[in-house]
Amino acid sequence: MSGDDYLALLKRARERLPDDISKVSRFELPEIDVLYEGKTTVWRNFGDVADVIRREHLAFFQYMIRELGTAGTMDGRRAMFKGRVVKKNIEDKLGSFLNAYVYCQECRSPDTRLVREGRTMVLRCDACGGHRPVAVRKAKRTTRESAALQEGKIYDVLIEDIGKKGDGVAKLGNYTIFVTGAPRGAEMKILIEKVTGNIAYARPHVE
Numbered sequence: 001m002s003g004d005d006y007l008a009l010l011k012r013a014r015e016r017l018p019d020d021i022s023k024v025s026r027f028e029l030p031e032i033d034v035l036y037e038g039k040t041t042v043w044r045n046f047g048d049v050a051d052v053i054r055r056e057h058l059a060f061f062q063y064m065i066r067e068l069g070t071a072g073t074m075d076g077r078r079a080m081f082k083g084r085v086v087k088k089n090i091e092d093k094l095g096s097f098l099n100a101y102v103y104c105q106e107c108r109s110p111d112t113r114l115v116r117e118g119r120t121m122v123l124r125c126d127a128c129g130g131h132r133p134v135a136v137r138k139a140k141r142t143t144r145e146s147a148a149l150q151e152g153k154i155y156d157v158l159i160e161d162i163g164k165k166g167d168g169v170a171k172l173g174n175y176t177i178f179v180t181g182a183p184r185g186a187e188m189k190i191l192i193e194k195v196t197g198n199i200a201y202a203r204p205h206v207e
């Protein structure tokens, strides 16, 4: 197919789009601008997209990393993802986000707001007045955080601090561990003696 043929085809396809679709897309999403720096994916205009869809940057970012199954950070107006994430994948997840948290289900307008009503989040449409509850998922825990510390087992830790009673303090996932007689800065093996909630007591383990 020649370039001219393609353009003609594109023009015809655009003319065939029903009117309501162009009316509904009242906001103009910028083309997603992605580049790769080594093994990092940089979404350069993440902030611009978040502004256009008028959603909280952090919540939008957290949705993206969860759905993309990666880790990442926000760097000013940029979003950085660990690993190489293909652009198509980002576009797909953005589409899912729009359907879940932006578009009105009744009139498809993007002129909506997320408002908290009691314990639920509700998507309210300014165009038609429609509203529906939206599911808000909690951030996924990392495997390290969800792994339960077990009494009688040995773990490798770094003693980050010294507690009021002179014990070494280490952190592991959600746990704070007090280690008898451990000096600050030591990387050591410890034996867990007791676990109470998120607090654990241990002693240095010598092999």
Ligand SMILES: [Zn+2]
Pocket: 104, 105, 106, 107, 108, 109, 125, 126, 127, 128, 129, 130
């Ligand atoms: Zn609506």
